[in-house]
Amino acid sequence: MKRAKTVALVAGFGFFFLALLLQGILPYQMEENRVTTVTRTVRTPLGELAELKAEASPYAGLTLRGRQVYTREGCWYCHSQYLRPTAGENRRWGPVSEFGEYAHDLPHLVGTRRIGPDLTRVGGKYGDDWHAAHFFDPRMVVPDSVMPRMTWFFDDNPEDGKRLLSEDGQAVTAFVQNLGMNKGRWRDAFSYQIAEGGSSSLESAAAIAHGKAVYERRCLGCHGEKGDGKGAAPETVRFAIALPRDFTAGVYKFRTTPTGSVPLDADIYRTITVGIRGTAMPPWFNLAEEERWDAVHFVKTFSPDFKQYPPDAPIPIGRPPKPTPELIAQGKKVFEEMKCWECHGHEGRGDGPVSEEQVDDFGNKIPPANFTRGVFKSGPRPGDIFRTFMTGLSGTPMPSFGDSFAGPEDGWALTYFVLSLSADGKR
């Protein structure tokens, strides 16, 4: 019996607890391993991006409920939640995971398998509309997806024939959109996503045919077979934020060309690469450059305008100046003088006196942008905002102000003022 007891005590208890102590308990008693802060990218009062250390925020309200749904449905069996400093993961998904980011994870959901992509930094990559469509039927937006349909995330009675997320569905969407947000506006500074592409591929018949194949695998679910923006996703699920672009009209919001002109190839390429933040249009920077360029060539075939009217010369953007408090003050003056507030409100919350009445050229209601959220459809860089002022957003009530500015400085001042409205960090 003595030996049996030895086995039980030494091997059974001894080694078990020794390992637990060394591997599970001791490391987390050390000062350097008790971090609850995260390197967060913030917008300064001058409208610039900066990094600071901030406390990780706990899950609460809808996000907490969403985490419970995420746990219940076993999403974590297929979606990991940590990014390694290897295998190109920081290029594919975002900055490498930090210790403090997990401070409020109990139980943890980091996972060990990636049948689907990692979700550490998925927050803000796709819009809520995309997630709704994707939950209802992943293959509507990602034809090759192997994810199950989550139809029980939707209310039973569709409004105007289009499905709406139930409370559970909204909660899990909120949770997913919150993933990675402890790192703040990291995506605005994510160089792989905002990088401009190289030179265009040749616009040959082969390129267009390849572009069609790319379109069918990546774009068709929203923009539709005919390119009219009537894909299965917006026809099945209620898109609350923005409807997919109708390519047949040849009207593009995000251009470097003047109002009324078709965009340059590079403009469409940029939108494909960086996506349109807050909407269902995700960034496609993970696609090979050739696929993106060929998709551009194909998308242009939906509208005869590209053949009939060559694009006008682009408006030069130039280099943004360094922001100063004076520049911001000047920007505020311009904001008032140009009556930006009529739509966007004096505080930039998108609640100006005429904000309710705005409709776009397609007859859809279009709320003016709320600048305080810091989610910019045309892009997060000063040049992106400036470009919008200079070119306007075709098809929307947002006009071009290029001719109204006294000089480019007015434009930059307004740019930094608008950016400063979403300031969330002190400098």
Place this chain on the structure above:
Amino acid sequence: MAGNGNELVNRTIVRSWLVWGFFWAVLAPLLGIILSLKFNFPTFLSSEFSHFGRLRPLHVNGVILGVFSTVFFGLAYYMVPKLTGIRMHREEWSKLPLVLWNGTLLVASVSLLLGYNKGLEVAEFPNPLPVLLAAALLIVAYQVFMTIARRKEEKIFVSLWYIVAALVWTGINLLYGNLIVPYVAPGIGNIALHGLYIHYVVGLWITPAGLAVIYFFLPASARSPLYSHKLSLIGFWSLAFFYPFVGIHHYLYSPIPAWTQTVAIFASMMLIIPVLTVVVNFFGTLKGNWEKFQTDFSVKLMIFGAAMYFIGSVQGSFEALRSLQQPTHFTDFVIAHSHATVFGGYVIFVLAACYYVWPRITGREFNARAARWSTWMIMGGISAMILILIVQGLIQGTALMAGAEFVDSVVTMKPYWFLRTLTGIAMDVGIALVGINLLLSGRKAKEIVS
């Protein structure tokens, strides 16, 4: 140690455990096929209660706690009296853990389908159900310890060492993983504690319990003594010492402190020692007796399982190296490892032992033709499955490292996933045949002369 002492064994209780084991051996692998089909046909049998996220834990827990553990308990009730020379202590209690374990598993399975999932891999069952499992296990542990304490045989055979250690470890571990891990140390500490728990399940339950089985039944069915008792002790102590430290290798390159990752990698590599001792011992036991490999289904399956155990374990050790984890972690490479060891090794060990035990407790012989079919389906199925999973893991991992778009890498996997399903079907039919064959033999076949 084998051959005599049949009268000490409570045949009814052994048979009940094995029958439950056969039930789980049909259910859990069937779930595996359904899950596998979902990779190619995502809407197949998909509903709120049967989509991938709900069924996956049922498959994993069903194999570990259902198939493997249930059969193991039955075999333990067979081995312990024979190894100690006395009947099981408090034999009248034996029915309680049987009912408690299987009843709890049934309730827990339904609760998983209903969405009661704690969110920790292999610790999904909602509380307090795991406490009931631990209680069942501790009752068995108490019976085993007391039987050993009053034993007639002086020497403690290595199988008993493993049984004792496995029961102690897992009694603690079930309580640790289900009552402590989910509620303490938010953040990285929780990841570390859970990483340890996961590997305690495979390393401190399946491994020692499975090795106890093969250490007993391989010499018994080959009718030759164990090759080296000393080697088996080296194996036992190196396993007991190194295995508890490996858990963190599930989370390499994570924000877990790098040195604890390194300790886990080191311990993982050191596990090659017990693996080698075990494999050398098993092959040595058959020395000069290899015709048994052809004639005896238990020996055939156990030696095949030992080969799988070797392949899967060595793969596991190397998989813990950072360089190999870069491409392979998160891919099917890891799934190959878990199937090679848990199914290819341990489930095959315990099923092989059933071929030995069942005729001896029922007095009836099973159908050799069906056994041959099932053996080949199991061996062919698992071998092909592991090859496919390793290859696809390497393909997807290296493709992603080379910058492939994620969905593109998923598309590349689809034909392999389909082949994997076919291999799974072969395996599962094979396992189901083991149970069916033995159950039918109990009623129909001719009496064997013992």
